[in-house]
């Protein structure tokens with residue numbers, strides 16, 4: 253575990269294995285930040301030209317290693333880019349801190365001298381550093397060294413609220429990293445039952461009270477969970493529905509969260525290609541995000557009631573699997589004609605949403621790696637936000653931005669409403685065979701299960717949930733923990 257300490261010390265004199273110093277590019281100049289301390293000044297006046305020759309750009313996420321030892325007590329200096337804005341924004345701080353920690357080499361104690369004169373900045377630096385320091389080494393014989401201690405250099409080291417900000421950042425970062433762990437765990441070890449067990453274990457580890465209850469396949473079948481059962485019936489690993497409840501006294505709001513938890517998506521009988529299923533252990537990222545957010549909101553002690561549902565199933569082909577053409581009777585009674593077993597996420601989510609209706613929450617938000625179509629629309633770094641309520645849709649994109657996540661509002665056009673009702677065989681059609689607007693059709697399908705009068709939003713995180721490329725900023729390869737910070741921030745703002 254990495255410890256985080258706020259320290260009122262100068263980057264020149266602090267004792268650490270490495271010290272992180274921020275660099276902004278301003279016009280043709282490279283300026284170190286924070287300004288006004290000895291090292292920063294000596295770097296600025298003595299070495300600005302040299303820094304350029306060394307390839308320092310000052311771009312957020314850019315890190316250059318220099319030898320310390322003379323201008324600093326620390327033997328290594330990590331110059332971290334902060335961009336070219338006059339005022340450094342919080343996301344640049346997160347990225348700078350994250351990239352610096354990720355590129356720390358063998359440093360075990362790292363001091364960070366980035367602008368940290370407000371509680372918000374301190375929070376961003378701690379969050380970025382802990383997210384950037386993430387590694388998943390459970391399956392490695394030789395574990396890479398972890399960063400042991402992070403010293404955040406700030407003149408607010410002794411301010412009470414600064415300490416709270418750092419502590420909150422640790423809770424948030426741990427939640428994101430827990431979500432990443434779940435996504436990265438291979439699907440032979442993470443299946444519906446073991447996922448549910450991991451949630452129970454986590455709830456026992458935390459000080460806050462989160463009640464985790466798990467419905468097994470027999471209960472699911474007897475209660476009419478046709479969506480979750482239909483998706484899971486082709487697998488040897490039986491489906492589960494885990495419910496997480498945090499219910500503080502005097503709650504100001506009640507948020508229900510529903511996550512897609514397909515522990516592996518082979519496509520079922522509508523089977524994917526080999527390369528198409530290579531990363532499909534990530535198909536439970538929505539359930540991971542939702543569960544992690546419930547734990548974090550509880551740990552932060554926010555006066556908001558949160559009920560989370562992890563809809564857990566493995567989508568496999570077998571003699572027992574659901575076929576294209578089958579009709580499923582969903583929880584709550586609606587019938588659905590299945591036309592493509594690879595469009596399984598909407599089936600498990602529909603059961604989750606219908607269950608959440610019963611809690612009569614103020615809002616339902618589902619999170620899912622739902623469609624390749626959403627990735628085509630928005631790329632690898634932005635998730636789509638659909639809703640039956642424009643205010644909620646805007647609230648979520650705003651909240652995501654503040655939390656440092658990229659979200660974009662997408663529509664549910666009228667024609668999609670017609671298409672989900674176009675079958676004569678059942679109440680609803682699960683799949684639109686034409687290739688256009690697949691993410692929009694899926695959202696229209698989900699909306700059918702939301703009870704009248706409940707504002708609902710759907711976050712399609714298929715793009716950003718799993719990073720197949722190189723690490724960048726505070727984002728590692730593999731599971732990213734997307735949506736966790738948005739959901740926590742939503743609760744923070746609804747608690748006011």
Ligand code: BES
Pocket residue numbers: 517535592594595596597621622623624625683684690714715
């Ligand atoms: N889990 C996939 C979506 C996905 C694709 C997530 C790539 C992350 C990366 C989902 O279950 C799926 O297979 N969707 C199909 C829907 C189609 C059959 C209508 C898709 O997007 O191709």
Ligand code: MN
Pocket residue numbers: 517519593594595596597
């Ligand atoms: Mn699928």
Ligand code: ZN
Pocket residue numbers: 514517535594596597621622
């Ligand atoms: Zn899927």
